[in-house]
Structures are given as C-alpha cells and as structure tokens.
Amino acid sequence: MDDFRIAxxxxxxxxxxxxxNLDRIESLVSEASGEGASIVCFPExxxxxYTLKRPAEVYKGPAADKIMDRLVELAREAxxxxxxxxxxxxxxxxxxxxxxxxxxxxLIGLYRKTHLSPAEKGVYQAGQDIEVYNFGNTTFGVxxxxxxxxxxxxxxxxxxxxxxxxxxxxxxxxxxxxxFQSWMRHLPARAFDNGVFIVACNQVGSNSDDFLFxxxxxxxxxxxxILAKYTGREERILFTDLKADYLxxxxxxxxxxxxxxxxxxxxxxxxxxxxx
Numbered sequence: 001m002d003d004f005r006i007a008x009x010x011x012x013x014x015x016x017x018x019x020x021n022l023d024r025i026e027s028l029v030s031e032a033s034g035e036g037a038s039i040v041c042f043p044e045x046x047x048x049x050y051t052l053k054r055p056a057e058v059y060k061g062p063a064a065d066k067i068m069d070r071l072v073e074l075a076r077e078a079x080x081x082x083x084x085x086x087x088x089x090x091x092x093x094x095x096x097x098x099x100x101x102x103x104x105x106x107l108i109g110l111y112r113k114t115h116l117s118p119a120e121k122g123v124y125q126a127g128q129d130i131e132v133y134n135f136g137n138t139t140f141g142v143x144x145x146x147x148x149x150x151x152x153x154x155x156x157x158x159x160x161x162x163x164x165x166x167x168x169x170x171x172x173x174x175x176x177x178x179x180f181q182s183w184m185r186h187l188p189a190r191a192f193d194n195g196v197f198i199v200a201c202n203q204v205g206s207n208s209d210d211f212l213f214x215x216x217x218x219x220x221x222x223x224x225x226i227l228a229k230y231t232g233r234e235e236r237i238l239f240t241d242l243k244a245d246y247l248x249x250x251x252x253x254x255x256x257x258x259x260x261x262x263x264x265x266x267x268x269x270x271x272x273x274x275x276x
Contacts, residue, residue: 001163001244002137004038008238010215010230011042012205013170015049016058018067022047025084026074028237033078035239039135040082043203044113044144044170045097047071047086051209052123055087055095064088068100068107075102081135083142083166088112094125099142099168101133109133115153117146132160140164145171148200149186151193152270158194158259163247165190167200172211176231179214192224195250195257197242204235222250 009028013021025042032040044050047067048058067086075082081103088098088110097113097120112127113120130153132141141157141164148154148167157165167187171179183200191198197220204215217230217238228240251257 001139001242001247003241003243004138005036005239005241006164006199006219007032007035007037007040008199008201008217008219008240009040009042009046010201010204010217010232010234010236010238011046012235013043013046013049013203013207015051015207015209018048018059021049022067022070025071025082028235029074029078029080029082032237032239033080035237037239038080039140039166040080041166041168041199041201042082042084043201044085044099044168045087046084046168046203049207049209050170050172050203050211050213051087051207052119053209055123056089058087059089064098068102068110071100072102072107076104076106079104081108083168085144085168085170094123096127097124097144098127099144101142103135108135111142111144113144113147115147115150120146130156130160132157132162138163140166142166142168145169148190151190154190154194154196158196162196164197164199164242165194167198169200169202169216170211170213171202172213174214176214176216176233179216180218180229180231183216183218187218188220188224191220191222193258195222195247195259197222197247199240201238204233222247223256
C-alpha cells in the first residue's frame with residue numbers, strides 16, 4: 001500500500017438533478033485535489049440522487065455512459081481516483097445501483113450493488129460480482145450502504161487483497177449523531193476483524209422523494225480505531241492521511257491480524273442454504 005490522502009465527501013444529491021450534481025462533484029473534486037487527496041469517495045447515488053420510485057425515469061440530463069465519461073475526464077484532469085454513484089439503466093428489466101471508479105488512466109471499474117435492502121429489491125436488480133480495484137500499490141474494495149451489514153463481503157474483499165474498504169452510503173432517517181452511533185455498532189468490526197482501513201460517507205440533506213439524509217463521514221484504522229469523523233447537516237469533505245506503516249504494524253502483529261489464522265474448511269455452512 002502507498003501513503004496517501006483520502007477525501008470522504010458528505011454531499012447533497014438532489015434527485016434527478018444530474019447536471020447540477022456533476023457540477024457539484026467537479027467543484028468538490030477540485031477542492032479535494034487542492035488539498036492533496038489521491039482518492040475522493042462520494043456517497044451512493046451521488047450523481048443521480050436516491051429513489052425507490054421509477055429509478056429509470058430519474059434522468060433529466062445525460063445518460064449513464066455520458067456521466068461515466070465525465071467522471072473519467074474529471075479524474076484524468078485532477079490526477080486522482082473518483083468513486084461516485086449513479087443509477088445505471090441497462091438492457092435488463094431493472095437498473096443497478098452502481099458506483100463508478102475512475103482514475104487518472106481512465107475507468108477502473110464499475111461496482112454494482114450485490115446485496116439490496118428489502119425496500120430496494122423490487123426496484124433495482126442486484127449485481128453479481130465482488131471485486132477489488134488497484135491504484136498504484138494500493139488495492140481497495142467497495143461495498144454500498146446496506147451491504148456493510150454483511151461481514152462476508154468485507155472478509156472476501158480482504159482475502160482478495162484489499163487494503164482499504166470504501167463504504168458509500170445513501171442512508172436516510174435519524175439525526176447525524178444517531179447515524180454515527182449506528183455505524184459504530186458494525187463498521188469498526190469490519191476494520192478490526194479484517195485488518196483494513198474503512199472509509200464511509202453518507203449523502204446529506206433532503207430530496208424530493210421525502211428522504212432526509214444525516215451527514216456522517218468516518219475513517220477507521222485497521223485496528224478499528226477512529227482516525228477522523230464528521231457528523232452534521234451540511235456538506236463536508238473529511239480529509240485523512242492513510243499510512244502504509246500503520247497497516248503493516250497491524251498485519252505483522254501476531255495477535256492483531258486475524259485473516260492468516262482462518263480455517264476455511266470449518267466454514268462450509270456459510271455457503272449452505274438455510275431458511276431465512
């Protein structure tokens with residue numbers, strides 16, 4: 001892993017205001033670049049806004065491929081990685097909740113949400129792939145909002161070599177303090193159990209679908225300790241410097257890094273079908 005600065009963005013994303021949201025992303029990327037960030041993580045569905053009502057009809061501007069082109073161009077111009085979310089309308093019956101990963105050399109990947117919440121299942125279709133992405137000597141993974149409640153996803157990403165897990169959210173309801181407390185019930189475990197950095201951020205503000213998003217951003221070390229946090233009702237960029245030595249210190253400690261001590265042969269029941 002390389003040493004670098006990350007930017008976790010709490011962003012207001014009005015539903016369907018694609019051009020406006022892209023302009024705002026461009027401004028925030030410029031600010032993050034000026035502060036020396038190498039990776040900028042935006043919330044889930046930060047480009048299109050979040051909806052559970054006819055998501056394929058949300059666009060009032062460019063289609064998904066044009067949005068991706070603009071994000072790639074922004075990443076090239078700023079010489080950094082952008083992680084930003086949109087509704088991806090495809091040839092399939094339902095759209096995906098997709099996070100675009102773009103870097104200085106072009107499109108790095110598309111992560112399509114694999115575990116949909118009960119409310120999302122009838123509206124979106126689930127992706128089928130859990131993947132890691134590379135930037136320089138750093139490997140990272142992405143999981144979206146509801147997916148952070150599934151320890152298996154984080155474990156798989158760690159086993160695939162992830163140093164950092166980015167958790168973009170579009171998580172409504174509650175106030176910033178309450179949302180932060182909710183995240184603290186499970187996100188430190190994802191970091192501590194897998195020996196990875198965690199970077200999480202949420203949308204902020206209300207949208208026309210009557211969702212109200214409390215602003216929260218959080219960065220955790222591979223020992224589960226808080227490195228930086230923001231809770232509030234305004235947009236904010238949370239900057240944090242991630243150090244390779246910090247990761248190495250945890251992973252070389254005989255009692256603090258658990259992944260090498262796994263016994264996969266005992267875990268077969270995890271992949272067996274159980275009623276639920």
